[in-house]
Amino acid sequence: MLKINVTNLRRFFEVVNACESSVQLIVAEREPEELRGNGFVQNLLLGTQNGVTKLSITTSSDKDTVKLIRFMMEDGIANDEATGSALVSVA
Numbered sequence: 001m002l003k004i005n006v007t008n009l010r011r012f013f014e015v016v017n018a019c020e021s022s023v024q025l026i027v028a029e030r031e032p033e034e035l036r037g038n039g040f041v042q043n044l045l046l047g048t049q050n051g052v053t054k055l056s057i058t059t060s061s062d063k064d065t066v067k068l069i070r071f072m073m074e075d076g077i078a079n080d081e082a083t084g085s086a087l088v089s090v091a
Helices: 009-017 039-048 062-074
Strands: 002-006 023-025 053-059 088-090
Touching: 002 062, 009 039, 009 062, 039 053, 053 062
Parallel strands: none
Antiparallel strands: 002 053, 002 088, 023 053
């Protein structure tokens, strides 16, 4: 499981949608929700974002995990920041 803070959700969803396997959003007291290609959930998250969005996700592929970690290392830099504000932890 990855616990991440995302500052650029639109770019995050581009990476998620390009993943080869399932990317699931972990929601407390609910079944995991497929995030890849799920416009409803993505739009819901975009509509509620105010600064940093904290997400817990799981992936089915090591390649996808690496893609998402790489995104998290770069998140915020595209916004002319010297360092990103994204954090990631893997459990």
